[in-house]
Amino acid sequence: MSILVNKETRVIVQGFTGSQATLHSEQAIEYGTNIVGGITPGKGGQMHLGRPVFDTMDEAKKSVNPNASLIFVPAPFCKDSILEAAESGIELIICITEGVPTLDMLDVKKRVDELGITLIGPNCPGVITPGDAKLGIMPASIHMPGSIGIISRSGTLTYEAVKQTTDLGLGQSSCVGIGGDPIPGSSFIDILKLFQDDPQTEAIVMVGEIGGTAEEDAAEYIRDNVTKPVISYIAGQTAPAGKRMGHAGAIIAGGKGTAADKIKKLKECGVHVADNLVEIGSKVTEVLSK
């Protein structure tokens, strides 16, 4: 078992023939991901990486029946692409692209929620179930099939947590990057729910960062609903207030969303907090050996 994606997931890549999409689709196929085709308007009928290219999602649905979409299209067109996938009845949409306008996401989020579709991202590394399927831009080599579920708002920070759990021989059930934008398709809570119900997952690592109250909300959810141990790390403990730290999400506004607030709340709710980035792995081992 795992969450969101596995060997059977039938993946369609939107923006398939672009350079980033090509690079990562190639790696995904090599990893064993079941990519059934791609979409690039104007290039329908061609073959790319040995898979058919379609002009529209509608044609792709009829021809290769995908149930998940991986989006690499440029930010100005993401709203259009996400909605195209959503309206077609795709169950899972993963949007890798960064720089999507926030107001576009307000509209998109409302619509995917109405349709009951799971959207991951944008501005995220994607989702991987080690050994099964890789829908994203994460390096395959650091992952290992195992028992830890990982959720994170940041790309390379996720890799850090993944690497540490691999080095300790624990491995991962699935890893989900929810993205660092102010309006993410899925929240920590959405993914915590899935890991709690996944028998393969024995413990959950939640990597958060400053800004917003997603971690605080997740803490309360964990206290009330998650019986598996949760280990957390919050990045940005030294970030000054009011400065935007790269991610659109990572900004402390009005004194809210500081690392100290988040850590306090997480601890109150029974989450095991690693004081330092380099101690995530050892904290997991410590918690599991109790």
Place this chain on the structure above:
Amino acid sequence: MNLHEFQGKALFADYGLPVSKGKVIYQAEDALKACRDIGGTKWVVKAQVHAGGRGKSGGVKLVDSPDEAIEFAKSWLGKRLITYQTDSNGQLVNSILVEECTDIEKELYLSAVIDRDSQRVVFIGSSEGGVNIEEVAKNTPEKIIYEPIDPLCGAQGFQARKIAKVLKLDAAQTKQFTPMLKNLTKLFIEKDLSLLEINPLVITSGGNLHCLDAKINIDANAIFRQPEIAEMHDASQEDPREAEAAKNDLSYVSLDGNIGCMVNGAGLAMGTMDTIKYFGGNPANFLDVGGTATQERVSKAFKIILDDPEVKVVLVNIFGGIVRCDLIAEGVIAAIEEVGVEIPVVVRLEGNNADLGSEILSKAGIKIESINNLGDAAKKAVELAK
């Protein structure tokens, strides 16, 4: 991206919102013409910087004559205004807004932000304006209203009436407020705002609603479809190193420590700063070189980091995901040689081909400490910075 007050007010005027008659000037002597064009016998002169708290720092003045306006402009143009919202260097004043004087009966507060929790544009209103709204929210939360706007339906009349109650507007003012709220929503959506604040929104002695200030932030991700707004960008209001970084698609924020940081990914960059602090050091900056750490980007990043005279050591932390670490190592070496880095550099490479990368670094014959473990690398950097 931030706008100046005069730019924000021009947008307000475009959307039919009540703002004072005003002129922006860049030369002190133009204050005379500005005062005459506006008319009247009293004017308000306001230094234009991207920061609040101008009034308390002497950046806003009520003047009785054009001469006084010229004096004010002379005293501020080319100078830096320091307020509680700026750093200790303050912000450069390169323009002054001259406005007609407004007689104020009462000061209110109105703003709109994109709220992460409700995932809506939310209007925030209070009868307590002209003050620190955070304090009001903390001490008297009942005096603040939060009203979310549905993205499909837009702002409705009932919402304006609801906010008007909290603002304690009378019937005539409520009637003025309804189109105001709708137009502000329209402005917010059409111009891709991320924040809009009118503090204060005032009731004039004539009983009318009037926007006395305008603070507007634009979503940086949406600038591509706002060419008119993009032209309003004032680079003089930014930290020069931050602006240079932005030009090169690097994300940089200067801090006050002495350990320069170069990291790929915003989260890992913050995590690296935290690790430095954890081991007793102080980061000089946040710098995200992005997912593809090419030699060109690494060179530019080095230049920006080394432009800060406080930096005693540079810690490079790259998690080679898709990019191979051996290529990054070669890029780092070439960049160090190109830029002529003379201070110690600690490099931590992890991920694809990390071992090969470290080997290349140690054989390069230049002053690089190659350490694969992040904790050890941070400790080393802290030690070297002492």
